[in-house]
Each structure stands twice: as structure tokens, then as C-alpha cells.
Amino acid sequence: MYLVQFLILSSVLFCIGVYGVLARRNAVLVLMSIELILNAVNINLIAFGAFNGAAIPAEVFALFIIAVAAAEVGVGLALVLTIYRNSKNIDLHQVDLLKG
Amino acid sequence: MSTTYLATEASNLAVEASGFFLENVWIIPAIMAASFVVILGFGKRMPRGGSEVGIAAVAVCFVLALLTAGQWIGQVNEAAACTPETCDYIVDEHHDAEADADEHHDAEADADEHHDAEADADEHHDAEADADEHHDEEGAFQVDTGVGSSDGESASALTAFTEAEEGSTAAAAKAVVSERTWWSNGGINFTVGTMVDGLTVTLLVVVTLVSLLVHIYSTDYVAGDRRFTHYFGFLSLFTAAMLFFVTSANVLQMIVGWELVGVCSFALIGHWWEEQPNSDAALKAFLTNRVGDIGLLIGMIVLFFASDEKWGIIEINAGAIEGTTSHTLLLIASLCLLAAVMSKSGQFFLHTWLPDAMAGPTPVSALIHAATMVVAGVYLIARLYGVFFHGLSIGGSSINALAVIGAVTTLVGASLAFVQDDIKKVLAYSTISQLGYMTLALGVGAWTAAVFHLTTHALFKACLFLGAGSVSHAVHSFDMKKDMGGMRKFMPTTYKTFLIGSIALAGLPPLAGFWSKDEILAGTGGWGFFEGESHANGAYTIMLVMGMITAAMTAAYMTRVMYLTFFGEFRGGHHDDAHHGDPHESGPRILWPLRILAGLAVVAGLMNLPKGFLGLPSGWTLRFEHYVEPLAATGYFPKISHADPSWSLAIFSTLVVASAVGVAYYYYFVRVNAQSPSATELVNGPTERSRLLKAGHTMLKNRYYLDHIYDGGEPVGAAGANAMGTIFGAAAGLTLGFSLDNGLNQPFWPSVMWGVILGLTIFTIVTAALRTGMGIASVVKQPMANAANWVHENVIDAAVDEVGKNSVKTADALYKYIDQGVIDGSVNAAGRGSQGAGGELRRWSTGKVQQYATVMFAGATLLAGLLIIVI
Numbered sequence: 001m002y003l004v005q006f007l008i009l010s011s012v013l014f015c016i017g018v019y020g021v022l023a024r025r026n027a028v029l030v031l032m033s034i035e036l037i038l039n040a041v042n043i044n045l046i047a048f049g050a051f052n053g054a055a056i057p058a059e060v061f062a063l064f065i066i067a068v069a070a071a072e073v074g075v076g077l078a079l080v081l082t083i084y085r086n087s088k089n090i091d092l093h094q095v096d097l098l099k100g
Numbered sequence: 101m102s103t104t105y106l107a108t109e110a111s112n113l114a115v116e117a118s119g120f121f122l123e124n125v126w127i128i129p130a131i132m133a134a135s136f137v138v139i140l141g142f143g144k145r146m147p148r149g150g151s152e153v154g155i156a157a158v159a160v161c162f163v164l165a166l167l168t169a170g171q172w173i174g175q176v177n178e179a180a181a182c183t184p185e186t187c188d189y190i191v192d193e194h195h196d197a198e199a200d201a202d203e204h205h206d207a208e209a210d211a212d213e214h215h216d217a218e219a220d221a222d223e224h225h226d227a228e229a230d231a232d233e234h235h236d237e238e239g240a241f242q243v244d245t246g247v248g249s250s251d252g253e254s255a256s257a258l259t260a261f262t263e264a265e266e267g268s269t270a271a272a273a274k275a276v277v278s279e280r281t282w283w284s285n286g287g288i289n290f291t292v293g294t295m296v297d298g299l300t301v302t303l304l305v306v307v308t309l310v311s312l313l314v315h316i317y318s319t320d321y322v323a324g325d326r327r328f329t330h331y332f333g334f335l336s337l338f339t340a341a342m343l344f345f346v347t348s349a350n351v352l353q354m355i356v357g358w359e360l361v362g363v364c365s366f367a368l369i370g371h372w373w374e375e376q377p378n379s380d381a382a383l384k385a386f387l388t389n390r391v392g393d394i395g396l397l398i399g400m401i402v403l404f405f406a407s408d409e410k411w412g413i414i415e416i417n418a419g420a421i422e423g424t425t426s427h428t429l430l431l432i433a434s435l436c437l438l439a440a441v442m443s444k445s446g447q448f449f450l451h452t453w454l455p456d457a458m459a460g461p462t463p464v465s466a467l468i469h470a471a472t473m474v475v476a477g478v479y480l481i482a483r484l485y486g487v488f489f490h491g492l493s494i495g496g497s498s499i500n501a502l503a504v505i506g507a508v509t510t511l512v513g514a515s516l517a518f519v520q521d522d523i524k525k526v527l528a529y530s531t532i533s534q535l536g537y538m539t540l541a542l543g544v545g546a547w548t549a550a551v552f553h554l555t556t557h558a559l560f561k562a563c564l565f566l567g568a569g570s571v572s573h574a575v576h577s578f579d580m581k582k583d584m585g586g587m588r589k590f591m592p593t594t595y596k597t598f599l600i601g602s603i604a605l606a607g608l609p610p611l612a613g614f615w616s617k618d619e620i621l622a623g624t625g626g627w628g629f630f631e632g633e634s635h636a637n638g639a640y641t642i643m644l645v646m647g648m649i650t651a652a653m654t655a656a657y658m659t660r661v662m663y664l665t666f667f668g669e670f671r672g673g674h675h676d677d678a679h680h681g682d683p684h685e686s687g688p689r690i691l692w693p694l695r696i697l698a699g700l701a702v703v704a705g706l707m708n709l710p711k712g713f714l715g716l717p718s719g720w721t722l723r724f725e726h727y728v729e730p731l732a733a734t735g736y737f738p739k740i741s742h743a744d745p746s747w748s749l750a751i752f753s754t755l756v757v758a759s760a761v762g763v764a765y766y767y768y769f770v771r772v773n774a775q776s777p778s779a780t781e782l783v784n785g786p787t788e789r790s791r792l793l794k795a796g797h798t799m800l801k802n803r804y805y806l807d808h809i810y811d812g813g814e815p816v817g818a819a820g821a822n823a824m825g826t827i828f829g830a831a832a833g834l835t836l837g838f839s840l841d842n843g844l845n846q847p848f849w850p851s852v853m854w855g856v857i858l859g860l861t862i863f864t865i866v867t868a869a870l871r872t873g874m875g876i877a878s879v880v881k882q883p884m885a886n887a888a889n890w891v892h893e894n895v896i897d898a899a900v901d902e903v904g905k906n907s908v909k910t911a912d913a914l915y916k917y918i919d920q921g922v923i924d925g926s927v928n929a930a931g932r933g934s935q936g937a938g939g940e941l942r943r944w945s946t947g948k949v950q951q952y953a954t955v956m957f958a959g960a961t962l963l964a965g966l967l968i969i970v971i
Contacts (some may be wrong), residue, residue: 018957022950030950098948 006012006047025082027090031073038069119165122229125294126346128161128168128304129327132340133418136333142330151319155333158312158339165304172301176727184410202400210931235862247565273297274734276330277349288409293349295413295564297600299482299551303346303475306558310471311339312694317614318463319321320689321573331371334671335467341679346479350411351400354480356397358444361473362389368468369460381459398910399436402429403487417486429841430491437480437487437499445477446532447539448509449828453805454532455516458524458578462569465524470531470565471558476556477670478538485547488735489738494545498639499838503543507646508831509536512804514653516690521798522578523568526661531561533650537620540647544640545740546623548708548725554618555724556704560604560612567598570690573663574683575672581780583672593691597664597698602662604701606655609750615705621647622743650758651753655690659764668771669777709826710745795819805870812875821870833859912923 013036020033043063049058084090143150165461190683200608224616252331279293315335322331343358363386373695402409404411408421419425419516441447446454457469468474481488481502492500501847518525525554534557541550558773568578573593577583588595604611607618624640625648684912708724709716725742787797798820805824806815837855869876946957 022954060208090422095949099945099947 003051005046006043010040010043010047013037013043025091025093027083027092027095028077031076031080034076037075038065048073061092090096103834105583105772109287119168119175119276120173121168123278123294125168125296125300126278126303128164128308129340129347130341131157131161131164132336132343136336136340139333140328141335143333149332151167151315151332153292154336155312155315155319157336158308158315161339161343162308162312162773165301165494168223169301169305169807172296172298173727175276176273179396180968198320213294228327235962237477242858244512261932270628275300275730275736277412277414279349279412288411290352290411291350292353295349296347297508297730297734299344299479299730300935301649302551302555304343304481306473306555307339308561309343309347311335311467313562314378314463314467317466317693318571318691319962320687321463322461327371331368331461334364334371335464338368338468338473342476345476348413350413351403351416351484352411354413355396355400358440358476360391361476362386362393362444363538365389365457365468365473368464370462371464372459376625378459381453381456385453385457388450390439392450395436395439396442399433399440401485402433402436402780406430406433409744413483414736417484417738420486421732421738423490423737424492428488430487434484434488434491435501435839437484438505441477441480441539443477443538444480445535446472446509447477447505447536448512448532448831449806451509451802452530452810453512455520455525455528455803458522458528462524462565462572466562466565466569467526469528470561474531474535475538475554475558478535478550479541480544481539482547482551482554483616485542486736486738488542489545489740492543492742494543495740497838499642499834501542501835501839503540503640504542504831504835505539506536506540507643509533510540510650511646511788512536513654513907514650516655516800516803517657518653519797523580523584523661523665524565524578525897526580527561527564530564530654530657533654534561535824536606537617537647537650540643541559541623544624544643546620546743548729549616549619549623551728552708553620554725555707556612556616556701559697560601560701563597563601563694563701564605565695566690566694567594567601570594570686570694571598573686573690579606579673580661581671584670585668585672585780586667587683588667590670591685593685594694597694598666598702599662602658602699606658607651607763608655608694610702610705612701612704613710614754617647617651617709618753619708619743619745621651621753622746622749625695625743627716633943648753648756652756655757655760655763659761660768663768663772664780668773669781671778671780713745744884771787795823799823802804802946808873808875809869810875810877812869812873812878815873818871821867825867828866829859829861829863874892 004073011096017033017036021030024033042065045058045061045065065099068084080090082091083095089095091096110417135153138149138154143153146152190954273376275295277293279291282290284290315332316330318335322328325331338361340355341360345354345361348354348357366382366386370379373379373382373854399799406425407416408424409421410416410419416425420430435908439450440579443450443453454469454474458465488502489495492502494500512531513529513531513536517526517529517533522527534553538550538553539559540546541553571584571587571591574587574591575583603611607613609615621644624644648718670683671829683833709721711718711721713721730737733871767782772782777781787793799805802816802820805820807813808816834854835855836858837851840851840854841848868874869879
């Protein structure tokens with residue numbers, strides 16, 4: 001087992017997540033892609049923690065991120081729901097109220 | 101603040117509060133100044149036009165002045181009771197230990213104990229002790245009070261012991277000085293503060309008393325005047341200025357008070373300025389005073405540097421008395437100050453403004469030109485007496501500038517009073533003459549006599565002026581010959597009070613004027629005809645003779661005034677206005693001040709009965725001298741000796757006065773009245789029969805041609821011109837010659853030479869001015885005016901113009917390049933920049949979340965790349 005294997009996995013996950021965030025129009029899928037990014041980070045953290053023997057267990061950070069991600073998804077889905085109620089639509093290209 | 105007397109036992113430490121009023125005398129002028137502000141601000145809206153404020157303020161001040169005087173008397177009594185037996189040693193905590201050790205002759209043991217107690221205090225106060233300048237250098241045991249709190253205030257009521265006159269040890273009450281630092285510059289402390297001693301409280305009481313009576317009188321006299329409120333405002337300001345002047349602790353404050361008094365005088369003389377003569381008179385008074393003020397400024401500056409950069413009255417006097425101040429500088433300073441006194445106190449030859457100043461309302465004449473303002477000059481000499489006494493070498497000589505000026509002034513004033521038809525002008529010249537008496541007394545060293553005469557004169561002259569005002573209030577004129585006569589039938593009370601004032605002025609016993617005038621005559625020390633009579637400070641025989649002649653003339657002209665005003669037949673009533681033909685007695689607000697002043701004129705002389713008079717105990721005689729005159733032990737007053745009272749002199753002067761009254765009585769009451777009850781002069785009188793008398797009369801009518809000499813006028817014939825030239829030349833020459841000889845101890849013959857040179861110069865100038873009819877002023881004035889005009893147009897105006905033009909140009913350039921170019925430009929550029937940037941950035945704001953995310957990731961990637969490269 002090498003560290004690089006975990007890093008490759010996490011970077012693949014990260015890239016998929018970034019792609020999903022930038023390319024998908026569906027807001028729910030964008031949220032899911034964000035989850036992928038976060039989990040890529042989690043893997044990174046735990047891998048580094050396991051291989052380098054950090055003073056504080058890396059799992060703490062991972063658990064912390066998972067908790068925050070859960071909250072983030074809760075808020076995000078609530079937003080999506082509200083957007084849907086207003087415009088019957090969750091296509092992010094149609095939601096451009098901030099256009100200058 | 102407390103006066104601390106340490107008694108014989110060290111444990112027995114008596115602490116006595118020193119006078120509140122003595123230390124806080126500033127309240128008195130402050131009240132009057134506040135009254136001025138209130139009257140000017142709100143007077144017009146008050147039911148009595150502000151007069152009630154003025155009267156209330158001056159009444160409060162009068163009470164405060166009396167309380168101050170009471171505390172001062174207490175202070176003197178306390179000092180007098182404090183003999184070496186009762187409290188032989190009083191600590192001055194500013195004194196050095198060595199000085200103390202030298203100074204006590206007895207009670208050594210006590211002294212040691214005190215030193216221990218004192219040592220602490222000394223350490224604390226060392227810095228202040230250095231600054232404290234009025235500790236006595238010479239007084240044998242020195243003494244004091246606590247030093248001020250650390251805020252820089254220091255008040256001292258010092259008591260000094262000395263081996264005083266007559267061998268006995270007496271204590272002297274020192275002046276109470278309360279000072280605060282105003283500002284410091286170059287190591288010199290400029291202070292403001294008050295100094296209270298006997299002279300100050302005398303003036304405080306006199307000024308507030310006369311001012312109070314004048315205020316009350318004025319409410320009737322100027323009732324209905326169009327500037328009623330303004331009038332009372334300036335009465336308040338005048339009183340405030342005079343009180344400020346007399347309470348000054350240093351000469352700077354004196355200058356301020358002096359000028360303020362002058363300004364108020366200007367405003368009040370010109371009260372009815374709509375008429376040209378009145379505003380001319382006000383200007384004349386002001387400008388004549390400016391001439392003297394130059395002398396005042398120069399004199400004060402010379403004094404400042406001569407006395408080692410001190411402004412304090414006490415320090416300056418002390419320096420002069422101890423001889424640390426250069427004698428030459430003292431002489432120069434006192435001559436310069438004398439010029440100021442000549443203008444302010446109406447001394448020959450700058451007195452010409454005073455008669456003209458009668459243009460003001462009569463109560464003002466009483467207040468300013470009899471009782472208070474014109475005595476400012478006399479007060480100045482009395483206050484800085486150490487300077488004058490030593491500068492002019494008054495002690496032990498027989499002539500000096502001060503005495504000459506005073507003596508000439510008494511004669512000039514008295515002689516001019518003879519030929520006036522205007523009752524107020526008689527009194528004005530009489531005032532000049534009496535001020536001359538005071539100056540004369542100061543010039544011969546009779547300090548107390550001068551101040552005493554100042555006080556009594558203030559009372560009876562105010563009475564006379566107010567009486568004249570009462571008469572004129574009835575007949576609406578001041579002309580005795582045209583509009584008066586027989587007034588005693590119409591105005592009995594005015595008549596009685598005026599008679600009392602006249603007798604007091606003439607100097608018949610036992611009224612006030614007699615005592616003070618006689619003290620002056622005795623003080624000349626010229627009455628040495630009998631064995632064993634002392635020359636007080638010198639043998640001023642000429643001054644005695646001139647004073648005696650003046651006494652006779654005073655009695656005669658007052659008799660003339662009495663006849664022309666109150667006797668004979670009423671000559672008025674020839675005006676169309678029926679009101680004038682019906683003279684009536686004045687109201688109570690006019691009569692009560694007259695009654696009070698007349699009453700005081702009767703009894704004021706008792707304040708200073710001669711020593712041993714009628715075998716009275718010493719507690720009854722010389723009270724004024726006891727309480728007012730500072731003892732030499734105080735360190736700021738020269739050691740002067742007092743003339744012995746002389747029965748022979750008193751009887752002789754009374755006979756002179758009585759015979760003068762008799763002659764005038766015979767002339768007017770008998771001869772003139774016999775000719776016709778309404779006549780004013782004999783038809784074929786002495787001035788018409790004798791050429792000499794006629795010439796004299798013409799000269800007097802022309803007021804010694806003084807106005808001719810100053811301003812020009814009709815050319816005067818050779819005889820008159822020569823006579824006047826001789827008088828002026830002789831006076832100037834004598835003064836300079838004797839000043840050099842006595843004052844500066846120059847050799848005799850050179851002094852004579854310089855005197856002759858100055859005398860001849862003055863003779864030439866005066867004679868030329870009179871013969872050509874071109875006055876000094878017009879000769880000097882025209883070229884000076886032209887030169888001043890040239891300077892004005894070509895230098896000052898041109899400079900102002902140039903500055904103005906350049907300012908416009910600079911402002912133009914500023915507008916064009918700086919304001920429009922730089923400032924406006926930068927503001928515009930900022931606006932345009934923001935607009936452009938906004939337009940550019942707007943396009944980035946698409947509202948598309950994923951675009952933002954792309955940018956964010958791109959940025960993060962860039963930063964990450966940068967991080968890798970950099971690290």
C-alpha cells in the first residue's frame with residue numbers, strides 16, 4: 001500500500017466532483033458533486049494522517065468535514081427546494097437573478 | 101490664606117485670618133465692569149433705562165470699599181499693637197536661615213525652635229521663595245504670612261518691624277498684594293493682581309462715594325436724555341476703570357486703567373456729540389492726554405529696565421529707595437511720568453483740555469473732572485512716590501520739577517478762574533489750581549497732605565460742581581453774568597451747600613479745605629521765620645509764597661462766583677421760553693447728594709487734625725496720616741519727614757484768605773451792588789482805568805495764549821508775546837536748571853547754562869508763535885500732516901493696493917490651475933475611473949453560479965501553481 005494510490009484515488013474523485021460542479025445543470029447533481037470533492041479531501045486527510053502519523057488523529061477532521069457537509073447539504077437542498085417552488089425549475093442556467 | 105504670627109512661646113501659634121476684602125478687592129472693579137456690560141446689553145429694556153443697575157452696583161461697591169477700609173484699619177491697628185513685647189518675632193518663611201539669624205537680636209532660643217519648624221516649610225517653598233520678591237530687605241524683623249497655594253496665587257499681608265522714627269520700635273502694616281501670573285515671557289512674569297494699602301482704600305472710598313452720589317444725581321439731571329442708558333453705562337465703565345487703576349499691583353495694569361479712564365472721559369465729555377464744540381472738546385481732551393501718554397509709556401519702560409525688569413509697584417519703589425536703581429534713569433523716568441501727570445491731572449501747560457471738557461454733562465464734570473479721573477495723575481505720583489522722591493531729589497532741596505509745575509499750575513489755574521463767566525469753567529480752573537496744590541505738595545515731600553487734600557477736594561469740589569449743575573438745571577445755562585444772579589432766593593438749599601463748598605475750597609477754618617491746604621503750606625517747609633520751626637523735607641519757600649497767593653486768589657474768585665450766582669438781582673428770564681424765567685429749586689435726587697457732600701466738606705478736615713491740636717490725645721489727631729501713609733519700614737515708601745504744625749502759619753494763612761474774601765466782598769457785594777443790583781462788574785472798573793491791569797485781563801481772557809501757542813490764532817502784540825515767552829522760558833529754564841543741579845548733582849554753572857539755553861529756546865518759540873499767529877501745532881502739524889498723507893498714499897495705501905492686486909492674480913492662477921486642473925481633475929478622474937471599472941466588471945457578473953465557480957477554481961489553480969513555483 002502506497003500513499004500515492006490514495007492520492008490518485010482522491011484526485012480522481014476531486015476531478016469528477018469539479019467536473020460535476022462546473023458542467024451539470026441540475027442543482028441536486030451539483031450538490032452531490034460537492035460531496036465528492038469533500039470526500040476526496042477526506043480521503044487525502046486520512047491517508048496523510050495514516051502515513052505520516054500526525055499528532056492529532058486525522059479522522060477528527062474527516063468526521064468534522066462529514067458533519068459540516070451534512071449541514072451544508074441540508075441547507076443546499078433547502079435552497080434547491082425553495083428555488084424549485086419559485087420557478088418550477090432547478091436548472092442552474094436559468095437561475096441568474098444576480099446578473100449585473 | 102492666613103497671617104501667621106508666631107508669638108513668644110513657640111507653641112503659642114496665633115493664626116489670624118487676614119482680610120478677605122483686602123485680598124479680594126478685585127471684586128469691586130469687576131462689579132462695576134459687569135454693571136457696564138449689563139447696562140449696555142439690557143439697559144434699554146429696563147424700566148429705569150439701566151440706571152438702577154448702575155446705582156445698585158456702585159452702592160455695593162461703596163459698601164465693599166468701606167469694608168475694605170475697615171479691614172485695612174484693623175490691619176494697621178493690629179500691626180501697631182504688635183510691639184516686640186507682645187510678639188517679638190514673626191517668621192517669614194521665605195527668608196533664608198542666615199537672614200533670620202542676623203535679624204533677631206533677642207529671643208534666640210525661640211528662633212532656634214522656629215528654625216526646626218521652619219526648615220520643612222523652607223524646603224517646600226524654596227522655589228517660590230526665590231520668585232517672591234517682596235520680602236523686606238531692610239526691615240529689621242521680617243514677617244509674613246503663608247505663601248500662596250501652588251496655583252501661583254500669593255497674597256501677603258506683611259508686617260514689618262523696624263527701629264522707626266522717634267527711636268521706638270513700631271510695626272508697619274504692609275500692602276496686601278494678591279497676584280496671579282498672567283503670562284511669562286523670557287523669564288519675566290507678567291502678573292495681574294491687586295495691591296491694597298492706605299492710599300488704595302482712600303481712593304476706593306472716595307471714588308465709590310462720589311460715583312454713587314453722581315449716579316443718584318444723574319437720574320434727575322439727565323432724565324429724558326436720548327442716550328440715558330449709554331450715559332449710565334459709561335459712568336459704570338468709568339468707575340470700573342478708575343477702581344481698576346487704583347487697585348493695580350503693577351505699572352502695566354496702571355497703564356491699562358489710565359487709558360481706560362481716558363477713553364471713558366472721551367465718551368462722556370462728548371456725550372452730546374451732535375454739537376460740534378462738544379465733540380471737539382472730547383477730542384481735545386483725548387488728544388491732549390495722548391501727548392502725556394507718550395511720556396507715561398516711555399517713563400514706564402525706562403522704569404522697567406531701570407529697576408531690573410520689574411513691573412511691580414512695590415519692587416520698583418523698593419529699588420528706587422534702596423538705591424539699586426540708577427539715579428539718572430529715575431530722574432528721566434520721573435520727568436516722563438510727570439508729562440503724563442501734566443496731561444491727565446491738568447497741570448500747566450497741558451491743562452487746556454480740562455476747561456473745554458466742561459462740555460460734558462455736569463455730573464460727569466463732578467465725577468471725572470473734579471473728584472476722580474484728574475486725580476489719577478496725582479495718584480500715580482503718590483503710588484510711585486519712591487521713584488519721584490529719589491528721582492527728583494525731593495528731600496533736602498528747595499526746588500524741583502514737580503514742585504515747580506505744581507506751583508505754577510496753582511497760580512495759573514487760580515488766575516484764570518477770575519475771568520470766566522461760565523460757572524463750570526470757574527470750577528474747572530479751580531480744579532486745575534487745586535490739582536496744582538496736590539502736585540506741589542507731592543513735589544515738596546508732603547505726601548500725606550497731598551492725599552488728604554485729594555480726598556477733601558474730591559468732596560467739596562464734587563459738591564460745588566453738582567451745585568453748579570443744580571443752578572444750571574434751573575436756569576438752563578451756565579453763564580453767570582447773563583442768566584444767574586439772586587439765585588439764593590429761588591434755590592435756598594443749593595445756595596447753602598454751594599456756600600459750604602466755597603468756604604471749604606477757600607480754606608477757612610474749620611471746614612475741610614482749611615486743614616488740607618494748611619498742611620500743604622506747612623509741608624513746603626518754607627515757613628522758617630520763627631525759631632525752632634523745622635523745614636520738613638526741604639525749604640521750598642517759593643512754593644509757600646505761591647501757594648499762599650493762590651489761597652488768596654481762590655478765596656477771592658469763589659466770592660465772585662457766590663455774588664454773580666446767588667446775590668444781586670436775577671438777570672435771566674430774557675429768553676423767549678417762559679420756563680427760563682421761573683427758576684425753581686431742584687428735586688430731592690439732586691439736593692440729597694449736595695447735602696451729603698456739603699456735610700462731608702464740613703467734617704472731612706477732622707480726619708487729620710494736626711498733632712497736639714488743642715491738646716487732643718494722639719488717638720484723635722493725624723488719623724488720616726496714621727492709616728493712609730505707609731511707613732518707610734514697608735520698604736516701598738521713602739522715608740519722609742513731616743512738618744510741625746504751626747499756629748503762626750495757620751493764623752497767617754487764615755488772615756490772607758479772610759482779607760482776600762474781604763477785598764472781593766467789598767468789590768462785588770458793596771461797590772458793584774451799589775451801582776446796580778443787576779450789575780456784574782463796575783462800569784469804570786480798575787481794568788479800564790489801569791493799562792497794566794487791562795493788559796493782564798486781556799492775557800487772562802485769552803487763557804495765557806496757550807491755545808494760540810498750540811493752534812495759532814490772531815497775532816498777539818509784542819508786549820503780550822514777550823510776557824508769555826518770559827513766563828514759559830523762565831519756568832522751563834528754572835525747571836531744567838534746578839533738575840540738573842539738584843536732581844542729577846551736576847555742577848552749578850553748567851546747570852545754569854543749560855537752563856538758560858532751554859529758557860531762551862522756549863522764549864523764542866513762544867514769542868514767535870504768538871507774534872506770527874502761527875501756533876506750534878500749526879507749524880508742526882501742516883508739514884507732518886502732509887508727510888503723513890504722502891506716506892499714507894505712497895507707502896501704506898500703495899502697499900495695500902499691491903497686496904490686493906497680487907492676491908487677485910494669485911487667486912486667479914490658483915483657480916485656473918490648482919482648483920480646476922488638479923483638484924477638480926482628480927475628482928473627475930476618480931469618477932470616470934470608477935465608472936469605467938464598473939462597466940467592465942459588470943460583464944463578469946452574469947449571475948451564473950457555475951461561471952463564478954469556474955473563475956474560483958481557475959484562481960485557486962493559479963494560486964496553487966504560484967505556490968509550487970515560489971516554494
